[in-house]
Structure formats: structure tokens, C-alpha cells
Amino acid sequence: MRKMTESHLAAAFAGESQAHMRYLIFAQKAQEEGKSNLARLFEAIAFAERVHATNHYRTLGNIKGNDENLGVAIGGEIYEIEEMYPAYSDVARTQGERGAQLSFHYALSAEKIHAQVYTQAQEAIRGGGDVPGGSIFICSVCGHTVLGDVPEKCPVCGKGRETFRQF
Numbered sequence: 001m002r003k004m005t006e007s008h009l010a011a012a013f014a015g016e017s018q019a020h021m022r023y024l025i026f027a028q029k030a031q032e033e034g035k036s037n038l039a040r041l042f043e044a045i046a047f048a049e050r051v052h053a054t055n056h057y058r059t060l061g062n063i064k065g066n067d068e069n070l071g072v073a074i075g076g077e078i079y080e081i082e083e084m085y086p087a088y089s090d091v092a093r094t095q096g097e098r099g100a101q102l103s104f105h106y107a108l109s110a111e112k113i114h115a116q117v118y119t120q121a122q123e124a125i126r127g128g129g130d131v132p133g134g135s136i137f138i139c140s141v142c143g144h145t146v147l148g149d150v151p152e153k154c155p156v157c158g159k160g161r162e163t164f165r166q167f
């Protein structure tokens with residue numbers, strides 16, 4: 001592919017991905033305020049942006065097999081753990097930005113688990129099987145990720161078990 005077109009697809013993928021997420025966040029806000037049709041509108045258009053993002057990503061040739069996709073996922077998580085969040089946290093601390101420090105801390109804690117879980121998943125996929133079928137719980141406050149039984153209290157943010165969403 002020509003380089004200029006490739007960079008445009010990558011930029012469009014980033015923009016559509018952010019729009020997808022932004023609209024889901026707006027939908028949640030609308031739902032909390034009892035505006036269920038506004039929530040539905042945001043969710044529907046978020047899905048359209050996801051379709052666009054997927055099309056751009058596919059056109060870039062970035063959708064590979066499960067093993068390679070897991071490799072990309074692991075690489076992204078490790079970059080966040082080893083470089084991105086430590087550097088971002090340092091700056092936030094230097095600048096006294098408490099909110100950002102907490103937000104980065106929550107993310108960094110979870111990314112460590114994500115890297116482990118994806119690495120185990122890659123081993124399972126390479127062995128010809130699937131990942132184990134147990135429950136996955138995500139803390140809706142901090143993103144703490146648990147495979148197996150839901151904890152009484154989130155070890156990262158301290159919220160109760162009811163904040164966990166099951167997958």
C-alpha cells in the first residue's frame with residue numbers, strides 16, 4: 001500500500017476508535033440520567049464507528065490469526081506497563097496532578113494482569129485448544145481484572161464485589 005494512504009487509514013482508525021469509545025461513555029451518562037433513547041442513539045452510532053474502525057483496520061492488513069493477534073495484544077500491554085504508564089505517572093506526580101496519577105495507577109495495575117492473561121491465552125492457542133471457560137470479572141471503577149471467583153473487595157480501588165461486571 002502507498003505510504004500516504006496507509007497513514008490516512010491509521011489516522012482514521014484512531015479517530016473512529018476514539019469516537020466509538022466516546023459515544024459509549026456518553027451513552028452511559030445518558031442512561032444514568034434516564035434518557036434511554038439518547039443512550040440508544042449513542043450506542044447505535046458507536047457501533048457504526050466500530051464498523052468503520054474495523055474496516056480501516058482490515059484494509060491496513062492488521063487482522064491476523066489468533067496467535068499473532070495475541071502477540072500484538074501482549075506487546076501493547078507490555079509497552080504500557082514498562083514505558084508508557086511509568087513515564088506518564090512520573091510526569092503526573094511531578095505536576096501534582098492527583099486525578100491523572102490515580103487514573104494511570106488503575107490502568108497500570110490492570111495492564112500487568114492483562115499481559116499475563118494474554119500470555120497464558122497464547123500458550124493455550126498454540127497448544128491447539130481454547131482458553132479456559134471460567135468467569136472473568138472486571139471492576140467497573142478501576143478495571144481490575146480477575147479470572148475465577150469475584151473478590152469480596154477490589155484489591156486495587158477498594159470497592160465492593162458489586163462493582164465487578166462478569167463476562
Ligand SMILES: [Fe+2]
Binds near residue numbers: 077114
Ligand atoms: Fe490492558
Ligand SMILES: [Fe+2]
Binds near residue numbers: 154158
Ligand atoms: Fe477496582
